[in-house]
Amino acid sequence: MINFKSVKVSYQEKTILDDINLQLTERRIGIVGSNGSGKSTFARLLNGLLAPTEGQVTVDGLDTRTEGKKLRRKVGFVFQNPDNQIVFPIVEEDIAFGMKNLGMDKATIARNTEEVLARYDLLDHRTHPSHFLSGGQKQLLAISGVLVMEPEYIVFDEPTTLLDLRNKIRVSRAIAALEQTAIVVTHDLDLLTDFDRVLVFGDQRIIADDIPAVALKHYKEAMQGV
Numbered sequence: 426m427i428n429f430k431s432v433k434v435s436y437q438e439k440t441i442l443d444d445i446n447l448q449l450t451e452r453r454i455g456i457v458g459s460n461g462s463g464k465s466t467f468a469r470l471l472n473g474l475l476a477p478t479e480g481q482v483t484v485d486g487l488d489t490r491t492e493g494k495k496l497r498r499k500v501g502f503v504f505q506n507p508d509n510q511i512v513f514p515i516v517e518e519d520i521a522f523g524m525k526n527l528g529m530d531k532a533t534i535a536r537n538t539e540e541v542l543a544r545y546d547l548l549d550h551r552t553h554p555s556h557f558l559s560g561g562q563k564q565l566l567a568i569s570g571v572l573v574m575e576p577e578y579i580v581f582d583e584p585t586t587l588l589d590l591r592n593k594i595r596v597s598r599a600i601a602a603l604e605q606t607a608i609v610v611t612h613d614l615d616l617l618t619d620f621d622r623v624l625v626f627g628d629q630r631i632i633a634d635d636i637p638a639v640a641l642k643h644y645k646e647a648m649q650g651v
């Protein structure tokens with residue numbers, strides 16, 4: 426369970442999120458809101474990439490402020506631009522990198538790499554340079570690199586923004602098929618249709634929190650009122 430208690434985030438004088446109180450227990454959670462409303466800031470709080478200015482964020486009881494190392498194992502993070510996430514020139518090396526960092530043994534690294542390459546249809550690319558992959562394949566490689574570290578939660582920050590329709594569908598299916606809890610920040614509202622819960626961000630707070638149909642209706646109405 427993810428728990429936000431009186432969370433505030435400020436950058437210098439500017440408050441981005443204020444008095445956020447939340448418990449997230451669902452498996453598919455969508456985050457929407459206008460540009461600059463604090464969605465990425467919220468996402469980065471979830472695995473301790475960012476500490477709250479005030480209040481507390483815990484994941485399964487672990488405080489993100491003090492348990493950063495454990496948290497980053499528990500909560501994986503997929504960035505919007507896979508080029509920022511892919512660090513090794515060769516596909517299979519990139520997938521192995523995070524697992525090596527965690528000290529996983531060679532046999533597990535080999536098995537997880539094989540499984541994830543097969544799952545995302547990347548087996549033929551395993552020894553190719555990562556930058557030869559298409560945008561969608563790169564996003565799948567970025568997801569692969571996180572999945573193999575066996576996190577229990579995965580946060581996606583705008584995973585389909587850079588993709589064409591075919592690759593959007595591929596990534597959307599990849600997210601739908603995950604066993605893990607997924608928290609997805611997106612402007613792609615179609616991605617959230619089958620989600621369990623959607624949070625709408627605005628004015629430093631959550632302006633709607635409901636099932637997708639209700640929350641997204643609220644969001645669309647709020648945007649049209651501008």
Ligand SMILES: Nc1ncnc2c1ncn2[C@@H]1O[C@H](COP(=O)(O)OP(=O)(O)OP(=O)(O)O)[C@@H](O)[C@H]1O
Nearest residue numbers: 436437441458459460461462463464465466467626
């Ligand atoms: N490190 C930082 N220092 C100062 N201000 C920041 C920093 N990071 C984000 N901000 C500001 O915080 C606000 C919220 O940013 P955030 O990236 O969380 O919004 P967002 O909802 O994800 O936006 P978008 O939909 O455009 O990606 C913005 O006004 C942004 O300029």
